[in-house]
Amino acid sequence: MTEPTLxxxxxxxxxxRxxxxxxVEVLQTVDVIAAEDTRHSARLLEHFQVTTRLLAYHDHSDEQQVEYLAGLLQSGQSLALISDAGTPLVSDPGYRLVNRVRQLGIRVVxxxxxxxxxxxxxxxxxxxDRFAFEGFLPAKSGQRCNRLQPLAAEERTLIFYEAPHRIAASLxxxxxxxxxxxxxxxxxxxTKTFETIAGGSLVELQQFVEADANQRKGEMVVIVRGKVRAAERTLDAEAERVMSILLRxxxxxxxxxLGAEITGLKKKALYQWALEQRQ
Structure with missing residues (x-):
């Protein structure tokens, strides 16, 4: 790696796995690795037999640390940025460093x-096909609802991260x-041993996590269907009659x-219509 690169x-x-x-190859061959939590990342690096020098870079790092890491690159070294898990900068630190490095004209890969x-x-x-990532919501209910309110009419699928101790309240x-x-x-x-992917209405998911303490542990991603346009959720009179009877x-x-079998309509359209009747 001859060209300084982040x-x-x-x-x-x-x-x-x-x-x-x-x-793995990049982490083994760069000069320095900047990690969100050096103790956490040390275990990962040990597993993959990476002995590269490790430095801290996280949300609370000051501008001096940003300039120090940028200076390493300016001196000709190569640097790898990692977070505790997943892709850096996605609800993780890194934006300020990447932005600064790009300002300096240094290659980012x-x-x-x-x-x-x-x-x-x-x-x-x-x-x-269309989605919006909202990251973590505020910890307090009032602030959380204020953040959610403008999203109520959003038609794109909404994606949130949430802490386990707040998941029931957020739902x-x-x-x-x-x-x-x-x-x-x-x-x-x-990707872990107790991976769970559960679907349903928001109130059903709330009841699901409240009924089982195990579902209030670990890393959480909540995905919410966007608001369905009126034209997409309208059923003809006969389909509504059939669904109304079945829902009793x-x-x-x-x-x-069963409604899809009787009417020939798509199950998802009937499902969404039925959910709205239960609100």
Missing amino acids: YVVATPIGNL DMVPRA PIPGACALIAALSASGLPS ADMAAVFGAGREAVLAREL QLSVKQASE
Whole structure:
């Protein structure tokens, strides 16, 4: 590596076998690795037999540390930036450093790999052609609802990260702002032993995590279906009559499946209509 380069390196979000070979090679050959938590990253580097010098760079690093790392690059060294897990800069530190390095005209190279929001979205079954990543919501309910309110009319799929001790309260606030019947998916502990991907309405997911303490542990991704346009959720009179009858005796999922067989309409459209009737 002759040209000074900042490598933005993704690391596993759980399963170490998800580490790409190119990432290991880069970490082994750069001059310095800047890590969010050096103690945490030391275990990862030991596993892959990486002995490269390790320095700290995190959200609380001051401008002096940014300039120090940029100075290493200006002196001809190569640097790898990693976070605790996943892709750096995605709800992780790194923006200020990457921005500064680019201002200096120094090469920045991404080394792709694991990213929790993309992994969760790919397995959610929710629309993935257009989505918005909102990161972590505020810790307090009032501030959280204020952040959610402008998103209630958003038609893109919404993706959030959440802490385990706040997941039930966040789902409750989402249900209050978006509507209890809004379709959502909770992806928990992705790539790890107790990986869980659960779908349903927001109120159903809230009840799910409240009923099982194990579902309030680990790393959380919440994916919420965007607001469905009126034209997409309108059913003809006969389909509404059939679904109304089915919903008297069946769950939303069962009614949607049977309704699709009876009417020939798409199950997802019937499911969304049924959810809205239950709000």
